[in-house]
Amino acid sequence: MSKAPFILLVNPWITDFAAHDLWSKPLGLLSLGALLRDGGCGVGLIDCVERHDPFPEEGPGILPGTDREYGTGKFPRTPVEKPPAYREIPRRYYRFGIQPDSLRRRLRSLPRPDLIWVTSIMTYWYPGIHQTVDILREVFTDTPIWLGGIYARLCPEHAAATSGADEVVTLAPALLPAKLEAATGFRVRNAGCWKHLGTSPFPALDLLDHPTYAPLLTSVGCPFRCPYCASAILQPGWERRNAPDIYDEILHWHHRLAVVDFAFYDDALLLRAEETLRPALERLVREGCRFRFHTPNAVHVRALSPDWCRLLYESGFTTLRLGLETTRPDRQREWGGKVGNQMFLGAVKNLLGAGFSREQLGVYLLCGLPGQTPEEVAEAIRVVAGAGAQPYLCEYSPVPGTPMWKEACAVSPYDLAGEPLYHNNTFFACRRPDFAYEDLLRLKDLNRASRRRPLEAGAMRPGREA
Ligand code: B12
Numbered sequence: 001m002s003k004a005p006f007i008l009l010v011n012p013w014i015t016d017f018a019a020h021d022l023w024s025k026p027l028g029l030l031s032l033g034a035l036l037r038d039g040g041c042g043v044g045l046i047d048c049v050e051r052h053d054p055f056p057e058e059g060p061g062i063l064p065g066t067d068r069e070y071g072t073g074k075f076p077r078t079p080v081e082k083p084p085a086y087r088e089i090p091r092r093y094y095r096f097g098i099q100p101d102s103l104r105r106r107l108r109s110l111p112r113p114d115l116i117w118v119t120s121i122m123t124y125w126y127p128g129i130h131q132t133v134d135i136l137r138e139v140f141t142d143t144p145i146w147l148g149g150i151y152a153r154l155c156p157e158h159a160a161a162t163s164g165a166d167e168v169v170t171l172a173p174a175l176l177p178a179k180l181e182a183a184t185g186f187r188v189r190n191a192g193c194w195k196h197l198g199t200s201p202f203p204a205l206d207l208l209d210h211p212t213y214a215p216l217l218t219s220v221g222c223p224f225r226c227p228y229c230a231s232a233i234l235q236p237g238w239e240r241r242n243a244p245d246i247y248d249e250i251l252h253w254h255h256r257l258a259v260v261d262f263a264f265y266d267d268a269l270l271l272r273a274e275e276t277l278r279p280a281l282e283r284l285v286r287e288g289c290r291f292r293f294h295t296p297n298a299v300h301v302r303a304l305s306p307d308w309c310r311l312l313y314e315s316g317f318t319t320l321r322l323g324l325e326t327t328r329p330d331r332q333r334e335w336g337g338k339v340g341n342q343m344f345l346g347a348v349k350n351l352l353g354a355g356f357s358r359e360q361l362g363v364y365l366l367c368g369l370p371g372q373t374p375e376e377v378a379e380a381i382r383v384v385a386g387a388g389a390q391p392y393l394c395e396y397s398p399v400p401g402t403p404m405w406k407e408a409c410a411v412s413p414y415d416l417a418g419e420p421l422y423h424n425n426t427f428f429a430c431r432r433p434d435f436a437y438e439d440l441l442r443l444k445d446l447n448r449a450s451r452r453r454p455l456e457a458g459a460m461r462p463g464r465e466a
Pocket residue numbers: 018019020022023024025026027028029031032116117118119120121122123124146147148149150153169173176217228229230231234235265266267296297394395396397398399423424425
């Protein structure tokens with residue numbers, strides 16, 4: 001068998017109008033890092049969106065990264081030229097992350113890798129991948145570069161045509177050991193562990209320079225099939241980790257890296273979690289552990305019974321986001337049937353009763369989906385504010401391959417299939433005469449006002465005349 005290869009993992013730059021480190025870590029890459037390392041490979045990691053650039057630069061419009069509460073912060077940012085697709089958006093466009101020379105210096109300080117694995121997350125961040133790959137290529141001319149991750153899996157042809165990577169890899173993790181062996185001649189000693197979440201080691205958070213919080217995944221997949229969501233494409237099966245494993249991971253990162261903030265990335269964190277997450281949290285409470293948990297990816301409202309809410313509060317859940325999406329019953333059925341209004345009102349009551357404050361409870365509302373009207377979004381804002389929680393507008397990001405994709409392509413005046421930049425939620429690609437960009441701006445104003453004080457019934461209709 002060949003000698004162990006050295007594999008360099010790279011989290012590429014983000015290019016966007018705005019991006020905050022609101023518990024945003026490359027969890028997929030960290031998981032692969034742990035599997036490769038346990039399998040006997042040498043592993044290095046470069047996080048291009050590291051908040052603390054070791055070689056920062058000054059220049060017009062360049063801002064350094066900053067730290068905020070609960071381990072979050074702002075990425076360093078550099079203004080860059082806007083791609084032509086965004087010409088009409090009156091906002092500046094940035095590359096978020098460390099400076100190009102800083103990246104070059106870090107790459108040059110490493111041994112020459114045998115293989116480079118680049119990850120990808122949002123489809124519309126692809127220019128950042130291309131720019132990262134250019135520099136990887138400049139420094140390590142002959143090293144093969146593989147691109148994987150969410151964008152690679154949702155837009156494989158586009159990624160192959162534009163990223164500059166040698167290969168776009170969309171295989172399930174279980175098949176990666178064989179592919180790695182074919183490429184390097186090296187057989188990992190833990191191929192069986194790549195098959196299931198439950199047999200994977202803890203993601204290699206220690207490869208990051210300054211981990212201020214830990215991303216956690218206690219399950220993959222979701223039993224619902226909401227038409228706007230890619231969960232079923234990305235994780236078709238549903239699998240949960242066991243309670244001791246979840247408990248051990250939390251304690252492990254706390255003891256090893258002094259982390260006290262944890263962010264869950266699960267699609268369905270609280271569903272069928274009676275034998276998994278629940279005992280892990282109960283044990284932490286029993287042992288008097290004081291951690292803070294955050295759910296930037298929404299939890300299911302249907303799971304929020306009084307006893308779950310008490311447990312979440314007692315175990316230190318600090319930032320809670322709930323998935324309501326809409327308050328129109330027909331739409332709720334059409335969009336996956338995961339929640340109803342009475343269920344939602346009951347859940348908020350249970351959360352407030354358990355001790356959570358209004359400021360801790362954010363409720364995601366979808367905005368701008370095909371068929372939706374501005375009035376129904378306004379109504380949902382009013383219901384959420386009236387219930388005693390904070391509405392958060394999520395502008396629709398059309399995702400290739402989802403059941404709603406075709407409809408989105410038909411409604412949008414833009415070439416969604418040919419240009420992933422139009423998937424950017426900020427771009428608001430499904431704008432149309434009866435849900436225009438101006439309607440979105442009015443809804444955002446309404447949303448801000450409702451966060452300052454709960455709205456009265458019937459207040460502020462966002463019609464064109466408003
Ligand atoms: C957690 C999460 C977030 C987090 C942070 C994500 C992050 N890291 O930055 C938060 C909550 C902040 C977030 C925000 C948003 N998100 Co989000 N998010 C997710 C979620 C649920 C999980 C991603 C994840 O980490 N998975 C876990 C890891 C382990 O999986 P992975 O990255 O895929 O990696 C595996 C493989 O891909 C592979 N792999 C990875 N890299 C590589 C590299 C190589 C070389 C190889 C071989 C393999 C490989 O191996 C890994 C192990 O199995 C996904 C849905 C999903 N189920 O994937 C949506 C998802 C990515 N988000 C989505 C959306 C729409 C959003 C928002 C726009 C929502 C909104 N409207 O406000 C915002 C945008 C944020 C922004 N700044 O622009 C969409 C994607 C949209 C798009 N067009 O790309 C998704 C797909 C959900 C959906 N609607 O279907 N999100």
